[in-house]
Amino acid sequence: MTTHSLLILPGDGIGPEVMVEVRKVIGWFQSNRGIAFDVSEDLVGGAAYDKYGKPLADETMAKAQSVDAVLLGAVGGPAYDNLDFSVKPERGLLRLRKEMDLYANLRPAQCFDALADFSSLKREVVAGLDILIVRELTSGIYFGEPRGIHSDDNNPENEGGRVGINTQRYTSGEIRRVARAAFELAKKRGNRVCSMEKANVMESGILWREEVQWVHDNEYPEVELSHMYADNGAMQLVRRPNQFDVIVTDNLFGDILSDAAAMLTGSLGMLPSASLGAPMANGRPKALYEPVHGSAPDIAGQGKANPIACILSFAMALRYSFNLLAEADLLEKAVEKVLADGVRTADLMGAEGGTPVSTAEMGDKIVAAL
Amino acid sequence: MTTHSLLILPGDGIGPEVMVEVRKVIGWFQSNRGIAFDVSEDLVGGAAYDKYGKPLADETMAKAQSVDAVLLGAVGGPAYDNLDFSVKPERGLLRLRKEMDLYANLRPAQCFDALADFSSLKREVVAGLDILIVRELTSGIYFGEPRGIHSDDNNPENEGGRVGINTQRYTSGEIRRVARAAFELAKKRGNRVCSMEKANVMESGILWREEVQWVHDNEYPEVELSHMYADNGAMQLVRRPNQFDVIVTDNLFGDILSDAAAMLTGSLGMLPSASLGAPMANGRPKALYEPVHGSAPDIAGQGKANPIACILSFAMALRYSFNLLAEADLLEKAVEKVLADGVRTADLMGAEGGTPVSTAEMGDKIVAAL
Ligand SMILES: CC(C)[C@H](C(=O)O)[C@@H](O)C(=O)O
Ligand SMILES: CC(C)[C@H](C(=O)O)[C@@H](O)C(=O)O
Numbered sequence: 001m002t003t004h005s006l007l008i009l010p011g012d013g014i015g016p017e018v019m020v021e022v023r024k025v026i027g028w029f030q031s032n033r034g035i036a037f038d039v040s041e042d043l044v045g046g047a048a049y050d051k052y053g054k055p056l057a058d059e060t061m062a063k064a065q066s067v068d069a070v071l072l073g074a075v076g077g078p079a080y081d082n083l084d085f086s087v088k089p090e091r092g093l094l095r096l097r098k099e100m101d102l103y104a105n106l107r108p109a110q111c112f113d114a115l116a117d118f119s120s121l122k123r124e125v126v127a128g129l130d131i132l133i134v135r136e137l138t139s140g141i142y143f144g145e146p147r148g149i150h151s152d153d154n155n156p157e158n159e160g161g162r163v164g165i166n167t168q169r170y171t172s173g174e175i176r177r178v179a180r181a182a183f184e185l186a187k188k189r190g191n192r193v194c195s196m197e198k199a200n201v202m203e204s205g206i207l208w209r210e211e212v213q214w215v216h217d218n219e220y221p222e223v224e225l226s227h228m229y230a231d232n233g234a235m236q237l238v239r240r241p242n243q244f245d246v247i248v249t250d251n252l253f254g255d256i257l258s259d260a261a262a263m264l265t266g267s268l269g270m271l272p273s274a275s276l277g278a279p280m281a282n283g284r285p286k287a288l289y290e291p292v293h294g295s296a297p298d299i300a301g302q303g304k305a306n307p308i309a310c311i312l313s314f315a316m317a318l319r320y321s322f323n324l325l326a327e328a329d330l331l332e333k334a335v336e337k338v339l340a341d342g343v344r345t346a347d348l349m350g351a352e353g354g355t356p357v358s359t360a361e362m363g364d365k366i367v368a369a370l
Numbered sequence: 371m372t373t374h375s376l377l378i379l380p381g382d383g384i385g386p387e388v389m390v391e392v393r394k395v396i397g398w399f400q401s402n403r404g405i406a407f408d409v410s411e412d413l414v415g416g417a418a419y420d421k422y423g424k425p426l427a428d429e430t431m432a433k434a435q436s437v438d439a440v441l442l443g444a445v446g447g448p449a450y451d452n453l454d455f456s457v458k459p460e461r462g463l464l465r466l467r468k469e470m471d472l473y474a475n476l477r478p479a480q481c482f483d484a485l486a487d488f489s490s491l492k493r494e495v496v497a498g499l500d501i502l503i504v505r506e507l508t509s510g511i512y513f514g515e516p517r518g519i520h521s522d523d524n525n526p527e528n529e530g531g532r533v534g535i536n537t538q539r540y541t542s543g544e545i546r547r548v549a550r551a552a553f554e555l556a557k558k559r560g561n562r563v564c565s566m567e568k569a570n571v572m573e574s575g576i577l578w579r580e581e582v583q584w585v586h587d588n589e590y591p592e593v594e595l596s597h598m599y600a601d602n603g604a605m606q607l608v609r610r611p612n613q614f615d616v617i618v619t620d621n622l623f624g625d626i627l628s629d630a631a632a633m634l635t636g637s638l639g640m641l642p643s644a645s646l647g648a649p650m651a652n653g654r655p656k657a658l659y660e661p662v663h664g665s666a667p668d669i670a671g672q673g674k675a676n677p678i679a680c681i682l683s684f685a686m687a688l689r690y691s692f693n694l695l696a697e698a699d700l701l702e703k704a705v706e707k708v709l710a711d712g713v714r715t716a717d718l719m720g721a722e723g724g725t726p727v728s729t730a731e732m733g734d735k736i737v738a739a740l
Contacts, residue, residue, distance in 0.1 A: 238634060239633050260630060
């Protein structure tokens with residue numbers, strides 16, 4: 001029997017709390033379906049810094065490279081705001097993304113009908129919304145050299161005497177591989193890809209546009225491709241988000257646009273994500289799964305967090321990394337059922353009121369619905 | 371009597387159409403109030419490229435440097451999509467911004483009550499919304515060197531063999547001056563500034579945060595300052611936009627976030643903007659005014675465009691560049707009156723229907739209401 005290896009990195013803030021609920025789900029599959037998971041757990045982010053003095057230990061990095069999938073909670077928080085840049089919690093996550101070469105970050109913005117009213121947008125604008133943002137995750141301005149803060153003391157015109165630099169650098173190959181990921185995903189969905197950049201003001205945006213077009217023309221002519229400037233993209237996401245199927249964009253634009261898109265749905269506590277790399281020996285991609293939401297320090301430790309985004313991230317792992325398709329379906333259906341039954345964590349409470357369940361209660365209900 | 375010099379650059383798409391209506395307003399002030407405007411007109415963007423082979427002629431640039439204010443329509447359009455980067459329509463606008471050193475771009479996101487229902491957001495989320503985004507406009511990744519697309523043929527790992535580069539480079543002085551503009555504006559409004567960057571992943575973002583904080587602590591301790599990561603900023607703009615008063619951010623984030631914010635209001639065809647630089651001999655800042663909307667090639671030439679954003683941009687010029695405060699008020703009131711009377715261009719027509727007025731009719735009504 002196959003053993004599925006999973007590395008759990010709960011991280012900071014609400015990360016550990018929501019991960020406890022995922023553990024319950026894993027336990028259920030082990031006991032009731034006899035599926036063998038080899039689960040290990042380690043630290044990332046501020047939690048790793050507190051223990052190891054850095055946001056990701058080398059041992060943890062090596063472990064992440066050797067498992068079938070990594071499931072991460074969240075990183076960061078105000079307690080770590082004044083740390084030196086090189087040891088910030090976020091650097092742990094960036095190291096995982098970079099060294100595992102997880103170049104395609106899949107961020108669905110999906111509106112769950114029962115929750116459409118939580119959106120600040122009108123119901124008719126968001127109901128049924130189902131966008132997939134594919135964000136390039138291992139290059140661009142997050143990683144380019146040169147970078148840093150330097151003294152500029154010799155420049156008398158520069159009050160303050162410093163200069164801060166980051167470099168956006170994309171190779172054609174980096175653009176092509178994430179474009180392919182987007183086209184492949186579009187084929188299984190609405191068959192449409194919209195690529196976003198600022199080709200009108202940035203040369204790296206021109207390269208982006210040309211290479212995405214090249215992949216389309218040479219390999220995916222049957223998929224509908226359009227291009228949009230990223231500022232217009234932000235507008236259109238607000239105005240009429242359901243015009244989109246798959247959006248492919250770079251690391252920085254993807255960060256901003258996917259957060260805006262996720263918030264549109266009113267379902268932020270519900271949205272999972274997957275970061276995928278090249279296929280491993282087992283034919284499945286290197287993968288890291290994590291909720292779209294952050295570490296939410298304001299509610300951490302209070303049992304208020306919604307564990308669904310993290311549980312659905314595990315469902316994505318079942319599907320994409322462990323090839324346990326029936327189990328992924330089962331888990332997603334259980335989540336739907338619990339929501340249909342009206343079970344709500346605090347983030348899902350509307351103006352009508354009612355009593356929210358705790359993080360643990362939500363996890364229990366989902367396990368009970370399996 | 372003072373003569374107020376104004377350079378009009380209609381540009382591309384709907385730019386020329388909306389500018390015709392501004393001309394009517396200027397004519398009214400000249401005839402009925404005896405105000406002396408010295409108006410000249412020239413080309414920018416694609417229109418300039420068509421005539422001069424470049425998107426801004428040197429003579430036009432010199433003229434822009436010598437007038438009290440510049441009023442620009444819009445630049446760009448699909449007809450120019452395949453032009454070489456160096457002569458793209460947008461480069462004309464960027465040259466104006468850069469050489470006039472217009473470092474503070476003021477982009478209001480204001481919801482006109484009569485139009486709140488045009489927003490895709492719920493009325494209660496956007497009604498009364500009044501945010502001012504102050505975007506740094508002369509530096510950052512739009513202008514940093516090195517930049518360009520280069521061959522990377524010697525790198526066998528790079529499929530496609532090219533690399534695209536842009537550089538984000540901010541000096542402390544550049545950050546401080548735009549921060550000061552934001553704090554000054556906040557003092558006349560809600561006294562709150564929120565600064566947005568990605569200090570968790572970009573060193574230029576760390577410098578941004580530190581310098582804005584420095585200006586606050588040393589010069590504006592009485593203004594409330596907060597910091598937010600730009601991705602969270604995008605989320606919060608969608609979730610609860612009225613939490614903001616003044617937002618200050620860099621050139622690229624400002625581009626994306628201000629477009630999203632403008633679209634929130636449902637009033638895109640209504641929003642003016644001002645780009646301000648250092649004070650001139652007359653004590654007033656170098657300034658370029660333009661509508662927030664773009665060249666809207668899809669409706670250009672059809673008499674459908676809403677001229678209000680451009681007319682209100684002229685009202686901003688009356689106020690900030692010509693010091694004609696009563697006249698600015700008068701013009702803004704005329705716009706309000708016409709809207710209250712139910713006059714609507716096509717972009718302002720709701721589901722209830724009705725007959726839209728043309729660009730020219732809207733201009734005429736506003737002049738009649740003066
Ligand atoms: C935590 C941070 C490094 C990260 C990013 O900016 O990529 C986060 O915002 C995200 O979108 O996953
Ligand atoms: C036209 C383009 C160069 C410009 C920009 O990106 O700055 C526009 O989008 C804007 O926001 O004024």
